[in-house]
Amino acid sequence: MDSLYLLIPIAIVFVAVGIKLLLWAIDNGQYDDLDKEAWSILNEDKRAEKKQPSQSQVNDDSH
Structure with a gap:
């Protein structure tokens, strides 16, 4: 019974922190926008292609 005097206030603090x-x-x-991240996994290949430089850009930078 004595432990309840400690555990109940701790539980109330945890709930208050969780709500906060x-x-x-x-x-x-x-x-705000939960669908954006869900669709981003499907568009990941397209983004990776855009980020990688083309072969001609790699050759131009080596001079």
Whole structure:
């Protein structure tokens, strides 16, 4: 029974911190666009092709 006097306030603090972190994430836009990241995995190949320099650009830079 004595342990409940310690565990209940600790549990309340954990819940309060969790709610505070959730509200912070919502305010900072973490949940604004959930579909963008879901679709980005499908478009990853296209982005990788754009980032890699073409063979002619590699040869021009070596001079």
